[in-house]
Amino acid sequence: MSVQNVLDLIKENNIQFVDFRFVDLLGHAHHITLPAAEVDADTFVNGVAFDGSSIHGFRGIEQSDMVMMPDPESVFIDPFTDHPTLNVMSNIYTPDGERYDRDPRSIAQKAEEYLQTTGIGTQAFFAPEPEFFIFDEVRYESSMNASSYVVDSEEAAWNTNRKEEGGSLGSKVAVKGGYVPVAPVDSQQDIRSEMVRLLQETGLRVERHHHEVATAGQAEINFRFDSLTKTADNLMKFKYVIHNTARQYGKTATFMPKPLFGDNGSGMHVHTSIFNGDTPLFYDKGAYANLSELAMHYIGGILYHAPALIAITNPSTNSFKRLVPGYEAPVNLVFSKGNRSAAIRIPIAAVTPKGCRIEFRTPDNTANPYLAFAAMLLAGIDGIKRKLDPVALGYGPFDKNIYELPEEEKKEIRSVPGTLDEALSALEADSDFLTESGVFTKEFIENYVAIKRAEAKAVAIRVHPHEFSLYYDC
Incomplete structure (x- = not known):
């Protein structure tokens, strides 16, 4: 869409305000709103100024002036x-017109540009599967003398005897019993359908929605794949619609990886492939899972760099409460066709040459999508350039249920880091695949690690309620 098209859209739809948005290092959206009468072609040339020192992880107060350049x-x-109101995503520039190297959207665009310079292909496509919970209530506290959280849902397994609800208390969703039941067990058909309607209204092509495995309102809505930066934009739009639709229904939605103990967490499985023009590069009929040699090298890069990559695709302390065996969590750094216990699954049902892809199942929604997709692409490109063979490296194929293997066999399988600190250490030791292309800078990695280390420490030094259960009577 051209700038003139945008100005025409404003006029044709009687738009009163234009909301200029950008994304910070942690993946949170921020916005500044201008009256539509103040927006013209020059706005798209000169941008919208904002204070970068007030954004966590950006700039100090002595160099705080920054510019949003709307796309x-x-x-x-x-x-x-x-x-x-018309919403528009923006790139971040310094006042002298330079791309800001901590702007996640700029990093995503540089990753796409780098792919083209390699001669490997012209475009990488991404399709995330964001899972989330829809709760009726959330309450939490973390202070000097108290620490607690409570979430609740009318369909939760723990509410079969809730007196306050009245009426019949049957048809609750059992623990691990929520995968695609019909009503009345699935009580959230209408809210998910409304979410889909609004997503379509904003321009997203939605493919399907359903209840997910966990009790208490776990959901999944899938939208159509697109190029790297556009998919990250779409995921930011997706979260905005999900959060606000839930609020309109008097509910609250969360993309936390593990808000419930003892049931499945929420992941963000990411499907990806590379094309050269209109030609898919991951397909080779008759090979294992119909995957080309190039695709196998891409897998090799993802799995080889996975410990470091996970610091970006699973960047929260809560991420590692999901990444434990036994909850369909992809903790095993192997690849397989159709096997959901592997970190990388190759879909094989109803797949065409253009639909041939890999699915990296480890990521979750605490990831900044611009950074996560860029890092995944760079890991895969490194695997292609170095011809990393996942079979020779011992990453599979592994066509067994890994969760049910004897312990001796499990010991032979490489696993994801056990904590955020471990993943950050892996990133510090293995970041060249991100920086040698200039897509990420070393300074960015250092800043990112420092911010995430502070998060991990903030959780580690606080008293946990379960410690009272374990140690109060010592």
């Missing part, structure tokens, strides 16, 4: 505002 390709009409 006319990213606009959509906001379905939630009372006053007609």
